[in-house]
Amino acid sequence: MHAYRLHTDYTLKCQCCAVSQRFVFTSKSDVIVCGYCKPHYGGTPAKLAQQQREHAALYLNRLTQASKQRNADQVKHRAELEHLERIIAQKEAIIRQLEIELGDVHISIRKGEFNEAVMSWLIDERLTQAGKESDAALRRRESQERRVAEGTTNQGASIHQLPQH
Numbered sequence: 001m002h003a004y005r006l007h008t009d010y011t012l013k014c015q016c017c018a019v020s021q022r023f024v025f026t027s028k029s030d031v032i033v034c035g036y037c038k039p040h041y042g043g044t045p046a047k048l049a050q051q052q053r054e055h056a057a058l059y060l061n062r063l064t065q066a067s068k069q070r071n072a073d074q075v076k077h078r079a080e081l082e083h084l085e086r087i088i089a090q091k092e093a094i095i096r097q098l099e100i101e102l103g104d105v106h107i108s109i110r111k112g113e114f115n116e117a118v119m120s121w122l123i124d125e126r127l128t129q130a131g132k133e134s135d136a137a138l139r140r141r142e143s144q145e146r147r148v149a150e151g152t153t154n155q156g157a158s159i160h161q162l163p164q165h
């Protein structure tokens with residue numbers, strides 16, 4: 001007997017394999033056991049051996065799926081990280097270039113070749129802009145690195161969540 005409403009969608013843990021899944025009850029006497037487990041659910045010694053084998057296969061399959069998904073996520077995060085590294089390197093190169101230009105401008109100003117205020121302002125604007133873009137890319141890289149690190153430390157978590165039989 002169960003206390004759930006009939007003909008209603010529920011996400012519940014199978015009482016046999018403990019994997020969460022969708023259940024729709026058609027009778028009050030339905031057991032909360034998934035379709036995969038029904039054939040081995042019972043409790044006779046022969047069924048218990050079958051249950052152990054089939055649960056092992058089920059968990060292994062789920063672990064493989066989870067690990068594939070995690071690897072795919074990691075590859076995506078790494079690609080994004082490399083993209084951000086390239087942006088940062090480009091911006092840093094621009095900043096270095098502008099600093100050289102700024103030095104040249106100061107020399108020209110001393111020689112009386114340029115209007116000091118206008119040239120300084122122009123270079124400052126470009127430096128500020130490149131600095132802002134570089135900062136934004138750095139921040140995105142940090143959060144991306146965090147995501148990659150979290151993905152790594154989470155490895156194996158699903159093993160601990162498996163129920164004991």
Ligand SMILES: [Zn+2]
Pocket residue numbers: 014015016017018019033034035036037
């Ligand atoms: Zn099950």
Ligand SMILES: [Zn+2]
Pocket residue numbers: 016017036037038040041051055
């Ligand atoms: Zn089972």
